[in-house]
Amino acid sequence: MFLFNIFRSKRFWLLGLVLSLLIFATSYTARNQYFFNRLEFPVITVFSPAQKVLSAVSVAIKEGFSTIPEMLTLKKQNEELQKQIRELEQYKQKYLEYQRENINLRSMLGLKQRNLQYELEAAEVIGREPGNWFNVILIDKGEENGIKKDMAVVTDQGLVGYVLSAGENYAKVMLITDNRSSVSAMIERTRDNGILKGTIDPAPMGYIKMVYLPQEANIIKGDVVISSGLGGLVPKGIIIGEVVEAQKEPNEFMQYAIVKPEVDFQKLEQVFVIKSHDGSRGGSNP
Amino acid sequence: MRMAAYVLIMCAIMIFQSTVMELFKICGIKPDLPLVFALCTAMAKGENMGAFLGFVNGVLEDIIYGKFLGFAALIKFLTGYIQGYITRDIFKGPIILTMSFTFLGTLVYNIILIFMGLIFGEMTNPWHFLMPIVLPSALFNMLISPFVYGAVVKIEKFFDFYFNVKY
Numbered sequence: 001m002f003l004f005n006i007f008r009s010k011r012f013w014l015l016g017l018v019l020s021l022l023i024f025a026t027s028y029t030a031r032n033q034y035f036f037n038r039l040e041f042p043v044i045t046v047f048s049p050a051q052k053v054l055s056a057v058s059v060a061i062k063e064g065f066s067t068i069p070e071m072l073t074l075k076k077q078n079e080e081l082q083k084q085i086r087e088l089e090q091y092k093q094k095y096l097e098y099q100r101e102n103i104n105l106r107s108m109l110g111l112k113q114r115n116l117q118y119e120l121e122a123a124e125v126i127g128r129e130p131g132n133w134f135n136v137i138l139i140d141k142g143e144e145n146g147i148k149k150d151m152a153v154v155t156d157q158g159l160v161g162y163v164l165s166a167g168e169n170y171a172k173v174m175l176i177t178d179n180r181s182s183v184s185a186m187i188e189r190t191r192d193n194g195i196l197k198g199t200i201d202p203a204p205m206g207y208i209k210m211v212y213l214p215q216e217a218n219i220i221k222g223d224v225v226i227s228s229g230l231g232g233l234v235p236k237g238i239i240i241g242e243v244v245e246a247q248k249e250p251n252e253f254m255q256y257a258i259v260k261p262e263v264d265f266q267k268l269e270q271v272f273v274i275k276s277h278d279g280s281r282g283g284s285n286p
Numbered sequence: 287m288r289m290a291a292y293v294l295i296m297c298a299i300m301i302f303q304s305t306v307m308e309l310f311k312i313c314g315i316k317p318d319l320p321l322v323f324a325l326c327t328a329m330a331k332g333e334n335m336g337a338f339l340g341f342v343n344g345v346l347e348d349i350i351y352g353k354f355l356g357f358a359a360l361i362k363f364l365t366g367y368i369q370g371y372i373t374r375d376i377f378k379g380p381i382i383l384t385m386s387f388t389f390l391g392t393l394v395y396n397i398i399l400i401f402m403g404l405i406f407g408e409m410t411n412p413w414h415f416l417m418p419i420v421l422p423s424a425l426f427n428m429l430i431s432p433f434v435y436g437a438v439v440k441i442e443k444f445f446d447f448y449f450n451v452k453y
Binding site: 015018019022023024025026029030033036039040043044047050051054055057058061062126127128129130131132133134136138164165172179180197199200201202204205206266 | 297300301302303304305306307308309311313314315316318319320337341346347349350351352353354355356357358359360363364367399403406408409410411412413414415418419423
């Protein structure tokens with residue numbers, strides 16, 4: 001009798017109809033990106049000016065708060081920085097020397113000099129995913145500025161993520177910490193290749209898991225992880241992070257590493273989109 | 287008119303959430319203000335309004351940050367409806383009840399999200415993050431719920447005056 005009453009109620013059928021429509025919309029727009037992109041353009045265009053202003057306010061407040069503790073440690077920091085400058089000066093001299101030597105050796109071998117300069121587009125972060133599960137940010141540059149889907153996004157610290165979709169004057173960027181992201185990477189020291197799969201089990205919050213590493217790979221804590229360039233999504237050699245732990249996969253002939261990203265995603269304000277690299281232009285879609 | 291006003295409020299809250307609420311992030315977790323607003327409205331106005339606001343919140347989230355339309359809309363629509371339906375015959379006077387129901391509502395939201403995430407392939411082994419994400423976000427939402435509920439009651443009073451008395 002109770003079930004009969006439920007099936008007779010209009011509310012039940014209305015609820016079922018709305019749920020069915022939403023499930024249909026999800027599966028339809030997951031397959032038909034063109035329709036979804038057309039839908040998001042007007043909404044994001046309306047939202048982005050207000051988001052830009054509030055984002056700037058938020059950054060100003062954050063910077064204001066972070067300045068107070070910084071002031072207390074200013075003298076000590078200054079001394080450390082002076083020391084670092086002296087060290088870096090020495091490194092710079094060595095670097096210039098190696099560069100000259102490298103140019104000479106390359107020209108001797110008749111190799112084409114690799115152009116390590118990327119064509120970058122600076123963009124500001126104007127919004128972040130409102131929830132806690134996914135990591136997507138919104139930037140204020142889009143197709144108008146030559147930004148396309150799958151282009152790599154970096155900061156001076158390292159890799160941030162890649163463009164999920166681009167509208168006329170905005171782009172959605174999936175961070176490398178998102179559990180849906182996938183980036184080819186390698187251990188700089190051992191040259192072992194793997195895949196970075198975002199913050200997934202057993203990586204703690206804010207860390208990323210690197211999978212498919214060979215079992216015999218000698219990975220130690222502190223190893224630097226860089227992009228491998230495989231797949232063409234992210235150019236080779238961009239710093240991603242540092243290994244904090246390496247473990248054997250249970251029941252598999254592989255091992256994984258937990259990587260601490262180099263980029264501080266909490267303080268992400270300005271990013272650079274790599275529009276072309278190694279001579280490629282207009283994106284690097286696989 | 288009242289619905290349109292609520293949609294505008296939800297838009298403003300969404301902008302606030304994706305910008306200023308970043309300041310309140312602790313250990314990677316921030317309170318979900320639009321969800322708390324939908325949950326509190328569901329408690330104050332019933333399941334239909336809760337479902338409607340959850341739907342609006344979800345649609346905006348899908349469009350601005352999502353990969354496709356309907357995922358967050360479906361989850362937040364259901365959460366708003368369930369919250370309103372469960373609390374329909376309960377006296378919501380004491381703050382402790384508002385906080386408890388917001389805590390439970392956030393848990394329900396996360397359970398539906400995990401379930402849908404697994405169905406649509408958006409998540410891989412989310413159970414690992416039950417403690418680091420679900421519990422702190424539920425606690426966070428619970429803490430801000432009395433203020434949001436108070437705001438919802440004030441908004442309702444203003445709308446009653448504006449739409450029913452004034453016109």
